[in-house]
Amino acid sequence: MSGFGLPPDIRMNLERSVVLLVDDNPQALDLLAAMFRGFGVHRQVKSTSAADAQNVVKSRELDLIIIDTSMPGMSGYDFVRWLRREAPADARFTPAIMLTGHAARATVESSRDCGANFILAKPFTPEVLLQRIYWVAKDERQIVSCDSYVGPDRRFKNMGPPLGKKGRRKDDLSGKVGLAKEPNMVQDEIDMLMRPSRVNL
Amino acid sequence: MSEPQFIKVRYKLTDQIAREGGMTAGMATERAARELSAEEEKARQAVRVTIGKLETLCREKTASMDAVYDLSTEVLDVAGLYDDRPLSEAAYALCELADRLRTQGRTDWSSVNVCTEAMKVIWATTTPTGGQIKSVLEGLWALVDYIKMPEREEPEA
Numbered sequence: 001m002s003g004f005g006l007p008p009d010i011r012m013n014l015e016r017s018v019v020l021l022v023d024d025n026p027q028a029l030d031l032l033a034a035m036f037r038g039f040g041v042h043r044q045v046k047s048t049s050a051a052d053a054q055n056v057v058k059s060r061e062l063d064l065i066i067i068d069t070s071m072p073g074m075s076g077y078d079f080v081r082w083l084r085r086e087a088p089a090d091a092r093f094t095p096a097i098m099l100t101g102h103a104a105r106a107t108v109e110s111s112r113d114c115g116a117n118f119i120l121a122k123p124f125t126p127e128v129l130l131q132r133i134y135w136v137a138k139d140e141r142q143i144v145s146c147d148s149y150v151g152p153d154r155r156f157k158n159m160g161p162p163l164g165k166k167g168r169r170k171d172d173l174s175g176k177v178g179l180a181k182e183p184n185m186v187q188d189e190i191d192m193l194m195r196p197s198r199v200n201l
Numbered sequence: 202m203s204e205p206q207f208i209k210v211r212y213k214l215t216d217q218i219a220r221e222g223g224m225t226a227g228m229a230t231e232r233a234a235r236e237l238s239a240e241e242e243k244a245r246q247a248v249r250v251t252i253g254k255l256e257t258l259c260r261e262k263t264a265s266m267d268a269v270y271d272l273s274t275e276v277l278d279v280a281g282l283y284d285d286r287p288l289s290e291a292a293y294a295l296c297e298l299a300d301r302l303r304t305q306g307r308t309d310w311s312s313v314n315v316c317t318e319a320m321k322v323i324w325a326t327t328t329p330t331g332g333q334i335k336s337v338l339e340g341l342w343a344l345v346d347y348i349k350m351p352e353r354e355e356p357e358a
Binding site: 039 | 221226280
């Protein structure tokens with residue numbers, strides 16, 4: 001298993017979780033449901049449209065939403081944006097993982113700002129999906145709510161505010177840069193860092 | 202612009218996965234793979250039907266590139282859940298091709314047909330060699346990249 005993989009001996013209990021699966025492709029929806037049966041999720045709600053999924057969100061308590069990005073009518077991105085801003089208050093921050101096949105040009109901006117917990121690109125293995133579910137469950141990021149974005153804080157690591165800017169979070173570190181403690185790198189060293197190199201994935 | 206608010210949330214999912222019982226991640230992924238295997242024949246047939254629809258569009262040459270895009274995402278949707286990388290990549294190439302064409306308000310049925318036939322070959326190949334598939338996929342991407350190139354200006358007569 002790769003270094004970022006989920007250790008196979010970690011125990012997870014999804015038996016009582018209620019998961020909403022949304023995909024306009026019935027075949028893909030059945031396959032997702034099969035995958036979640038394998039994960040031990042007995043309580044699944046399936047929707048073939050974002051509009052139907054909205055009704056489910058309004059009427060049921062959910063623990064996780066898995067939604068395809070590309071759907072006719074309301075897209076997965078628009079659904080998650082609605083979820084984070086307009087859904088009933090107790091459902092608004094339900095974790096959502098989006099599954100994406102191809103990112104059409106018209107949707108690139110939507111995907112960046114929709115507020116999903118994770119976006120998972122196809123193709124993927126059940127192991128990778130389970131890993132994302134585990135990450136969501138362990139996710140301690142705060143929800144950021146502002147005019148242009150509502151969703152998990154996209155800064156995984158608090159690196160402080162940009163240089164010269166006053167931080168807006170209580171725990172933001174000072175943006176002041178002290179004196180250099182090491183000599184500047186010479187250009188050759190910088191070039192070496194920037195040099196393209198072949199990697200084996 | 203209003204000040205951003207930071208809201209601390211604790212997901213119910215966090216407590217649920219930590220409950221007694223359940224199974225190991227290894228067991229869960231094995232079970233999921235078994236469940237997917239049980240559905241594989243049906244899924245393969247669904248992909249074949251979708252490729253057949255694309256073939257029909259290529260023969261008729263009347264549909265919009267939106268229709269091609271939608272059908273190619275259908276293939277990607279299903280192949281992607283099986284981690285079928287060659288078929289997913291071929292379907293992705295057709296998605297990209299159709300997206301580029303529709304963005305430019307163009308159609309190019311010959312290129313769509315090449316991608317469709319490539320998907321059909323990959324779908325039907327049960328024991329592909331890495332080199333063969335790689336060549337096919339490289340060819341598809343060369344085709345897609347060709348669409349991106351700007352129109353050549355004809356020299357004045």
